[in-house]
Amino acid sequence: MNNFLEPFKNSILIKVLIFIAMLFYNFVLNAQVDKSSDLFKTLKSKDSIIFKRTFNLCEVEKLEPIIADNFEFYHDLGxxxxxxxxxNSIKNGxxxxxxxxxxxxxTGTLEVHQLxxxxxxxxxxxxxxxTFLQKQNSEFKTVGIADFTHVWILENExxxxxxxxxxxxxxxxx
Known part of the structure; x- marks a missing residue:
């Protein structure tokens, strides 16, 4: 087998082709969807339901229809x-x-990767x-920052x- 590869060992063209193939492969595996895509916009609107409508406005009834029956929440502190x-923790807490x-x-941190x-x-x-804000002396103050990762599943469309x-x-x- 070494004899077969010997002529290509010093070939710049082969090295460039391998590099381009690896770069393309890496891009395909790690590419997030375009921010103007329907998928990105749909999941951004779901993020808004979770946080703007439920977390900020306490419209908990908006949350229930988008949460899977076998939902799991992992929090590094809770x-x-x-x-x-x-x-219940949202309703009662x-x-x-x-x-x-x-x-x-x-701004600018939201990413969506399709499965x-x-x-x-x-x-x-x-x-x-x-970021998280709390009302202090009648105005909101930023008190924390965190990362989040959500797994969304398409169930019955x-x-x-x-x-x-x-x-x-x-x-x-x-």
Whole structure:
């Protein structure tokens, strides 16, 4: 086999072709969807339901239809919650005093990566950074920042939030 490869050992053309192939392969595997795509826009609107409508405005009823039955939430400070525990913690915790907390998506951090099986879209990974604000002396102050990763699954042509990772929570003041 070494004799077969010997003429190509010093070939710049072969090295360039291999480099281009590896670069293309890496791009295809790690490419996020375009921010103007329907998938990105759809999941960004779902993010808005979770946070703007539910977290910020305490419209918890908007959350329930988009959460999968076998939902799991993993929080680096608060542990693991299933669907019922997650919804109840919002109702009885965060929204026990509506209007005191806000979440803001950090501009430019939202990414969506589609998940396919045999060329058919079945889900997506959505990730980004967000800040948290609390009302102090009648105005909102930024108190923290964190990363999030969501796994969305297409069930009966509807997007359902199946898994959430909420991590890297740090204090932050702006």
């Amino acid at each position: 542990g693991i919650q299933n669907r019922e525990e997650f919804i 965060l929204c026990s005093k509506p209007g005191n907390n806000k979440r803001k998506l950090v 396919n099986k045999n060329g058919i879209l079945y889900g997506a990974i959505q990730k980004g950074k967000h 509807k997007w359902k939030l199946k898994r959430v990772l909420s991590y890297n929570h740090k204090p932050l003041s702006e």
